[in-house]
Amino acid sequence: MNILVVGSGGREHALCWKISKSPRCTKLYSAPGNGGISEVAELVNIEADDIGGLLKFAKEHKIGLTVVGPEVPLVKGIVDAFKKEGLKIFGPTAELAMIEGSKVFAKELMKRFGVPTADFRVFDKSDDALKYLNTVEAPVVVKADGLAAGKGVVVAKTIEEAKAAVKKMMIGKVFGEAGERVIIEECLSGEEVSIIVVSDGSNIVPMASSQDHKRVFDHDTGPNTGGMGAYSPAPVVTEELFKKIIDDAVLPVIKGLEREGRPYKGALYAGIMLTNKGPFVLEFNARFGDPETQAILPRLKTDLVDIIERSISGALAGFKPEWDPRPCVSVVIASGGYPGKFEKGMEITGTDAAKPIKDVFVFHAGTKAGRRATDKDKVFITNGGRVLNVTALGINFKGATDNCYNAVSKIRFDDMHYRRDIGQRAVDY
Ligand code: AMP
Ligand code: GLY
Secondary structure: OEEEEEEOOHHHHHHHHHHHOOOOOOEEEEEEOOOOHHHOOEEOOOOOOOHHHHHHHHHHOOEEEEEEOOHHHHHOOHHHHHHHOOOOEEOOOHHHHHHHHOHHHHHHHHHHHOOOEOOEEEEOOHHHHHHHHOOOOOOEEEEEOOOOOOOOEEEEOOHHHHHHHHHHHHHOOOOHHHHOOEEEEEOOOOEEEEEEEEEEOOOEEEOOOEEEOOEEEHHHEEEEOOOOEEEEOOOOOOHHHHHHHHHHHHHHHHHHHHHOOOOOEEEEEEEEEEEOOEEEEEEEEOOOOOOHHHHHHHHEOOOHHHHHHHHHHOOOOOOOOOEOOOOEEEEEEEEOOOOOOOOOOOEEEOHHHHOOOOOEEEEEOOEEEEEOOOOOOEEEEEOOOEEEEEEEEOOOHHHHHHHHHHHHOOOEOOOEEOOOOOOHHHHHO
16 A cells, blocks of 8 residues: 655654555655655655645545654644545544643643643743742743643753743743643653553553653753654663553553543653652653654564554554564764754765664654765755664664664764763663
């Protein structure tokens, strides 16, 4: 069948790479895709949130399955629009994508279903939020309710900082409508892990555990980013802890929504903090994680298309995917300046040398295919903040990390930046 993958990041390249190997896939399209994806799929020049355009394309090209990477089209109702036209699509409806699209929706749902999460209060007036901050102690966390491209959370070390965040969101409206309501919540501490499952509305298939690296510089310093690297599995998540997270944090949501008559289908990502009181949910996302997916999919031996089709048709009960036991490490190479201002258009060299290394995968994020002005050779040029996800398997974390950084060392572009310590926590564990 013809398959369409919506999105243009490293996660979508990993999805396309995996899907392109499925015997179920005859032709793969990606909208809008990126330079690396163009090597495994035909790129379609339609933006990921242009639901009308994507629907028209899917009908015209007899797309048998659409897989959505990012959250924005899900929140905007791509699944509803495709389903209405009888088209098969993977992901939750707009109503349930609000589990990511509104932090208030997610927190209220967690409260209703007894999922452990930080105590919180919701405010829609800045005066009330500021007054409330006079009654609590720092540290405290301020969150914009809506989507803010990963920038809507401030972990404030002082009450002044928290008040400044409230003012920025509610009065300065830096996130527009997304910051008109805020949550002020208890600050938790502990190690963070990502647990992603695929649900068919009633049953789930867990993906392997993983850990992200959110800060831009080594040793978790500098500002938060969309993620500077990931590895899978997360060594802190023992089998017993994995089961506890699924039982306490994930299944109550899936079963609770099913009971409410609105089954959740698609990927569900739980951002978990392992506190000394047990695992607490920091957030839910309505999709696969980025960059976690890049470290998870190389370990998945089962056909992803089979899992996705079972999610849509409600056939995940008793299904067990097969995993490569070897760990996987994925390092993000970013443009200098990211997550602040950065330049695009730099020529990337060395991906050809990195790709053939055994057990290495070079997933592209912000790249596009271009031509050198002088000799017309095809080259990749930088086209975003996070540029490449260099990924490697290894016999253990040390092996995977060494393999990954060896591949990274082949790659160059002006002003490139990457963390040198991705995977180190797992090596030292
Ligand atoms: P979120 O988008 O809600 O996952 O928040 C982004 C990041 O903010 C998380 O990955 C955590 O590092 C941090 N964070 C969110 N909520 C809390 C909390 N209640 N306590 C401490 N840190 C938090
Ligand atoms: N890696 C964090 C996210 O996908 O939201």
